[in-house]
Amino acid sequence: MLEVQHLTKTYGEKRAVDDISFSVSRGEILGFLGPNGAGKSTTMNIITGYLSSTSGTVLVDGFDILADPIKAKSKIGYLPEHPPLYLDMTVAEYLDFMFDLKRVRVPKKAHISEICELVRISDVYGRLIKNLSKGYRQRVGVAQALLGNPDLLILDEPTVGLDPKQIIEIRTLIKELGERHTVILSSHILPEVQAVCERVIVINRGRLVADDTPDNLSHAMSTDHKLTVRIDGPEEKVLALLRGLPSMLEVHPLGQRERDGVYEYTIETENNTDVRREMFRRLADRSWPILSLRSSEMSLEDIFLSLTSDNASAAPLLSGSSDTADAVPEEPDASTGGDN
Amino acid sequence: MFAIFRRETRNYFSSPIAYIYIAVFYAFASFYFFATTLMSNSTSLSNVFSSLFTISLFLIPILTMRLLSEDRRYKTDQALITAPVSILGIVMGKYLAAVLIYLIGILITLVMAVIVALFATPDWAVIFGHFIGLFLLGAALIAIGTFISSLTENQVIAAVGGFAAGFALMLVDALTSVVSSPLGQSIIEGVSFYQRYQSFTVGVLDFADVIFYLSVCVLFVFFTVRVFEKRRWS
Numbered sequence: 001m002l003e004v005q006h007l008t009k010t011y012g013e014k015r016a017v018d019d020i021s022f023s024v025s026r027g028e029i030l031g032f033l034g035p036n037g038a039g040k041s042t043t044m045n046i047i048t049g050y051l052s053s054t055s056g057t058v059l060v061d062g063f064d065i066l067a068d069p070i071k072a073k074s075k076i077g078y079l080p081e082h083p084p085l086y087l088d089m090t091v092a093e094y095l096d097f098m099f100d101l102k103r104v105r106v107p108k109k110a111h112i113s114e115i116c117e118l119v120r121i122s123d124v125y126g127r128l129i130k131n132l133s134k135g136y137r138q139r140v141g142v143a144q145a146l147l148g149n150p151d152l153l154i155l156d157e158p159t160v161g162l163d164p165k166q167i168i169e170i171r172t173l174i175k176e177l178g179e180r181h182t183v184i185l186s187s188h189i190l191p192e193v194q195a196v197c198e199r200v201i202v203i204n205r206g207r208l209v210a211d212d213t214p215d216n217l218s219h220a221m222s223t224d225h226k227l228t229v230r231i232d233g234p235e236e237k238v239l240a241l242l243r244g245l246p247s248m249l250e251v252h253p254l255g256q257r258e259r260d261g262v263y264e265y266t267i268e269t270e271n272n273t274d275v276r277r278e279m280f281r282r283l284a285d286r287s288w289p290i291l292s293l294r295s296s297e298m299s300l301e302d303i304f305l306s307l308t309s310d311n312a313s314a315a316p317l318l319s320g321s322s323d324t325a326d327a328v329p330e331e332p333d334a335s336t337g338g339d340n
Numbered sequence: 341m342f343a344i345f346r347r348e349t350r351n352y353f354s355s356p357i358a359y360i361y362i363a364v365f366y367a368f369a370s371f372y373f374f375a376t377t378l379m380s381n382s383t384s385l386s387n388v389f390s391s392l393f394t395i396s397l398f399l400i401p402i403l404t405m406r407l408l409s410e411d412r413r414y415k416t417d418q419a420l421i422t423a424p425v426s427i428l429g430i431v432m433g434k435y436l437a438a439v440l441i442y443l444i445g446i447l448i449t450l451v452m453a454v455i456v457a458l459f460a461t462p463d464w465a466v467i468f469g470h471f472i473g474l475f476l477l478g479a480a481l482i483a484i485g486t487f488i489s490s491l492t493e494n495q496v497i498a499a500v501g502g503f504a505a506g507f508a509l510m511l512v513d514a515l516t517s518v519v520s521s522p523l524g525q526s527i528i529e530g531v532s533f534y535q536r537y538q539s540f541t542v543g544v545l546d547f548a549d550v551i552f553y554l555s556v557c558v559l560f561v562f563f564t565v566r567v568f569e570k571r572r573w574s
Contacts, residue, residue, distance in 0.1 A: 011574075045418075048422040049421065049422055050418050050421050050422050050572070051572050052572045052573045069424075069426075070424045070425070070426065071424070073422055073423060073424040074424035076422065078418070078419075078422045080415065080418045080419075080422075082415045082418075084414075084415050084416040084417070084418045084419035084420075085414075085416065086347075086351075086414075086416055087414065088351065088354060088355065089347075089351075089354075093350075097343055097346075097347045098419065098423075100342070100343030100346070101343040101344065101419070101420070101423045101425060102423050102424060103424060103425075144419065
């Protein structure tokens with residue numbers, strides 16, 4: 001559906017987007033993750049033909065966005081970071097205009113009212129856009145992107161500035177849309193991506209640092225040699241016992257939990273060792289029950305932080321292209337991605 | 341293109357701009373019609389048309405100032421550029437909407453011609469020559485104004501730039517008396533809007549003048565498209 005190859009965008013010395021390649025197949029919901037100014041918006045603006053890339057190609061359903069812009073653009077519905085709304089028009093006038101602008105070839109009235117039902121803006125249909133709240137404006141923006149049932153929907157931070165209830169509504173809506181459209185969604189809010197997307201691309205400072213499913217990402221980064229365990233037993237003795245376990249590197253007491261005599265500890269063993277069975281046996285011998293045991297698997301939040309705070313450590317995650325990521329020296333962090 | 345044209349036209353009338361522009365234009369045109377034609381018992385509209393040159397120079401920036409700058413400021417240009425429309429289509433849609441409002445303004449001169457016709461037989465050929473000249477002048481000025489509007493996202497700057505361009509076009513003719521070299525003089529005469537317009541107001545429909553104004557339109561619409569393109573590539 002979408003093929004992005006070696007996309008680069010430079011503003012003078014700054015590289016807002018640096019050699020990004022990925023592809024999206026039909027029906028996928030792809031999350032685009034990165035801190036502010038990472039180049040998310042710039043990438044989306046290039047894909048939709050608002051900006052031109054310095055080098056690299058974008059193919060939308062086989063049509064090059066530069067060589068065949070009209071055909072490529074007709075496949076895309078785009079909600080930019082700031083919904084492109086004419087404030088002095090009513091919702092009805094605006095959607096009517098966008099319908100004509102996109103040269104949609106379906107019955108107009110039925111199509112527009114169907115979309116209004118879908119994004120729930122029918123009740124503000126006759127009102128001026130400048131009088132609408134942020135949440136409604138955002139939804140009008142989504143409605144505009146949906147006109148003509150484009151194959152590819154690109155939504156740039158669709159939930160930004162909405163209240164929690166509206167966020168849930170928009171997320172549900174995106175999931176519904178994902179059944180019929182290919183969706184690319186950018187966000188710097190991780191739970192959102194985790195909740196909605198089947199695949200996540202993380203970019204930082206214009207570079208692609210990860211491309212995987214949310215589960216695989218957290219698995220790849222997770223560390224099953226790091227455990228948090230809660231044990232009912234005298235702290236000092238348990239601590240000594242844990243330290244005596246084979247291939248143990250570090251034990252940290254976390255303090256008392258629940259009630260008297262229950263303490264929590266984090267333990268770290270050498271890589272590729274599983275200490276859980278041995279630990280259970282030894283604790284059981286002393287009848288100090290384990291009340292809870294969890295591996296400190298990283299949440300997407302932790303992954304995100306570790307990927308975006310340090311480029312070098314993130315490189316191995318990128319299967320296939322880790323060598324190139326290592327070779328490039330660190331960029332000055334000045335990508336102006338989202339602000340143009 | 342037609343969607344943009346329709347939206348822009350509607351936008352002119354949903355804001356005060358079109359009404360104020362047309363009202364002011366009618367007021368000035370009627371004043372000159374009264375003062376130079378009716379008061380002097382003449383059937384000639386030449387004086388009206390020659391004063392409308394100056395009026396157009398100063399009123400047209402009001403029509404063009406928000407044409408493209410507003411889209412840039414409110415980011416609505418993202419909707420236009422990412423829609424399956426060519427950039428030329430976007431610019432032409434907006435340009436033609438402004439030309440339409442201008443046309444509504446200058447149609448008053450035909451009403452004047454009809455009023456004159458009630459009393460005597462006017463020289464219709466001369467009047468239509470005038471009208472075409474005024475229309476071409478406006479079309480060229482609107483193209484320049486559209487171009488200036490595409491350069492900035494601030495309407496005030498676009499308007500001031502438009503006034504400055506109009507004023508410069510008036511001053512160009514004053515330069516002929518200052519410049520001594522014949523080559524310099526012929527260049528100034530060549531680019532002078534006023535001299536071209538004068539030949540219309542004496543009733544001469546010179547093909548070269550028509551081509552001159554049309555070239556200005558094409559050139560500045562082309563420049564505007566290039567400004568859009570450049571912004572994408574920068």
